[in-house]
Amino acid sequence: MSRRRSIFSFGRSGRSDRDEQPTDDTSDGSGTRISGTPETPQASSSSRARRPSAPPAVTIRANTPREAQGRIVFQRMPNGALMEPVGLAKACTKSFKRVDNPGGYTWKLTPPDVKEAYYAELQKEFAWSPEDELEVRGMWEQKASKRYSDMMSDYKRKLRASTDEGREMDRPLWMSAEFWTGLQAYWSQEAVQAVSE
Incomplete structure (x- = not known):
């Protein structure tokens, strides 16, 4: 020794x-x-032995369980936090194109009954426990509002680019002619343009 x-x-x-x-x-x-x-x-x-690390979110999402009806089930991370499921943003976008939203040129201008219809569309693709309802609703509201704003901003940029090039932009297929005309009129308001600038 x-x-x-x-x-x-x-x-x-x-x-x-x-x-x-x-x-x-x-x-x-x-x-x-x-x-x-x-x-x-x-x-x-x-x-000293290393502590096993928790599986990353991407691994959990890859093993996302589905109900018998094929709906994706919301899961929780090992730390207990509710995890955003794969395809949530895409599901929001699809719901916007399925449900008519007259006058909903922004998320704030979207009527409450239309938002409820969007949320009902979400329930066709996802499932969650009743006790998770408030958290799921909050997560959806945040994701849907951002996705709606991003989508409208993208259309506005495309319209501006086409106008600068001296050509007319084709109306998005999912929009009614009335909605498209109203949307352009909304964007042309001085107050809206000032906020945009």
Whole structure:
């Protein structure tokens, strides 16, 4: 058994190496080095087992369960947080194109009954526990409002680009002629343009 002296005094200034207590390094036979006295062994940091990490969200999403009807089930992360399922943004966009929204040129201008219809469309593709209703509703509201705003902004940019090029932009197929005309009139208002600028 070899004996070795510590080279660290840890604040005990003025004391010589001879005042330091020797420590023993031993092996327990498994190849693990143990430092300290035999009475109070401490495993070295290199021998400590690593804690298993939680599976990443992408792994959980890849194994997303479905109901018998084929609906995707909302899941929770290992830490308990509700996880956004794959396809939520796409489902929001599809619902916008399925449900008529007269005058809904922005998310704020979208009537509550139309938003309820959008939410009903979501329930055709996703499932969740009743106790998760409030969290799912909040997650959907945040995702839907952002997706709606992004979609309308994209159409506005395309319209501006086509106007600058001296050509007329084709109406999106899912929009009614009335909605498309009203949307362009809304964008042309000075107050709306000022906010956009």
